[in-house]
Amino acid sequence: MVEKYRIETDSLGEVNVPAAAYWGAQTQRAVENFQISGLKQYPAFIWGMAVIKRAAAEVNSGLDLFQDKELDGKTISGDAMAQAIMMAADEILEGEMWDQFVVDPIQAGAGTSHNMNTNEVIANRANEHLGYSLDAAQKPVHPNDHVNMAQSTNDTIPTAIRLGCLWRLDELLAALDGLAQALAEKAAEFDEIVKSGRTHLQDAVPVRLGQEFGAYARAVERHEEKIAQAAEGLRRLGIGGTATGTGLNAHPAYHGRMVATLSRLSSLELQESDNLFESMQSMSDLVYFSGALRNLAQDLVRIANDFRLLSSGPSTGLDEIRLKAVQPGSSIMPGKVNPVMAEMLNMAMFQVIGNDLTVMMAGQAGQLELNVMMPIIGYNLFQSMDVIINAVNTFNGRCAASVKANQEKAEGWLAKNAILVTALNPVIGYAKGAEVAKEAMAANRTVREVVLEKGYLTPEEADRLLNVYAMTEGGIQK
Structure with missing residues (x-):
């Protein structure tokens, strides 16, 4: 079927445009x-x-x-x-x-x-x-x-990008708030489970699984605060600067009235620019906001990777948490289930981090009165917000909110952890503690067994000082 056209004209001449x-x-x-x-x-x-x-x-x-x-x-x-x-x-x-x-x-x-x-x-x-x-x-x-x-591309495009980001800001913050709440609920649920802490991916002193999840929740909450703060600069609009910031071809009252009207129509809190020339030249508010999204992304990558590590195995890994099975994991290995939601979150956040690099490069590419790279700045910002909203909501609904603790496995690893001897430092000293840890690991024995055999502690002292829950509360064990 032949498409029908109509003829339209511009300053260069006639153009065939699809009829509809x-x-x-x-x-x-x-x-x-x-x-x-x-x-x-x-x-x-x-x-x-x-x-x-x-x-x-x-x-x-x-x-x-x-x-x-x-x-x-x-x-x-x-x-x-x-x-x-x-x-x-x-x-x-x-x-x-x-x-x-x-x-x-x-x-x-x-x-x-x-x-x-x-x-x-x-x-x-x-x-x-x-x-x-x-x-x-x-x-x-x-x-x-x-x-x-009374408009130019040069003031409408950056204003539209600012407005578009603010338009979705509440949705973005709500997604993060939902994830933070789910993680906080899991922190409370897991608070009695004491497990091995790990630094450098090696055994460390005990923590509670609830403490780990509470830290994840707080990290997400902090990113909510940082993104909201970064968005404040987007509320300052340069509409009315027209081509270069002078306001040529716009009524003197236009800028102020536009900001007030846009505030009313959008239900957004908006502000007049205090320097229309700066608003035309600089994309730094947008770059700053993108940086806040990138900062969130790198932290969500870390959290997703922890989910993958803690759920690894299950037979030959840590297996301290269990993630909901949402799809088969292999086309060749029957029964295999993978942490696909955490993997998805990783990939989504890699995209956001890449988008931020584009925004940063485009932001510094302006010259004199204008940045001509604004379209790709806008596209990447909107894609980053869209990807974060969808990825976080999906990860929350299909993974974080349903994660289960494997208390038996977590406590089993802790029982074998020779680094528990750290709590004895104030009583037996670092040198004896190192001796105990070395022997416990070499003989695959518990710290309690070794310190009692060497006569460094009485059974009552060992029970008190090696109380793993008390270790997670900090302080000096005596």
Whole structure:
């Protein structure tokens, strides 16, 4: 079946655009020019762009900047055009027409193609609201003159990225909070289980399994705090700086009104930029936020690896925890079950760490008044947030919340741990303790057996000083 086209024009001439598409000439050129990855921007970016256009139409209309237009003997009022733009933007904010945002994030021009994609889709939909079809020869609402009024790619794209990140922030923090709560619940459940601590992957003094899980929970909580703090800089918006930060072609009241309107429409706490030039030049707020996501990722890799270690075996590994079996583990070894949720979390966080490197490299690649790498910064930030939310929720629901302790195995390893002699240092001294540990390991005997045989302690002293639960409470054993 032959696809039908309509002819659209831009400053370079005519372009064939799919007949049913809401985008126009500049978007179509970008589709043809940037056939790079097959990727599309995330919904958070589309939402951010749409809410900017919605707010701009309202603000500019309130400043009486929309002029009436004569077309085919009819007068279309400026107010009607502004209202049509707002209606079209509202539809996008409700999730409609997201399939019309088709430009690859690996592109050029600081995101001009993304901006024009948004402008053209909203303009064509607004014109439909005014009674003009997609293939109408003349249409009242123009993508540049009206939808993009008082705006530049250079201030809309970084503002959309900031808004998109804030739009998903609560969802991200909720995912982390859910994981932290599940780990804290397991910490309480496992608190009576005393096991061998391990440093350098070698035996160390005892800890409680609950203490290990409590530390995991607290680490995740700290990352919630760090990410929330890093997001504060994203609330500062440079919208109204237009092309270079001067605010050329924007009303003097535009910046302040835009921030207030965006705050109302988005229900986000937003702030005016105290220096529009800095907001145009620097991507450091976005790089800082990405760094907080990367910091979380490296810690989740550590926690996932601990889950893998503690559940290793089960016959020939540590086997101190048991993970829920969610799928067969091997195509050749019957009965094998792998820690797939922990492995998934590892891979997801490796992706986030790689995304952060891209954001950092793109962030330092700006020159003078503009950073042209913004599209890939936005894509990687939104992907990182999406991957973290999905991976953490999945790991929590299918692994962390259902993990079981193998108390018998944990306590069995502890009984063989010669490093328990550390608690005797204040009584028998380090040298005798080393002697005891060496002999216990060589003869595969317990520390208690050796110290009693050597006469270093009485049975009563040994029982008191080798109380493993007391060791997990710290202090000096006497």
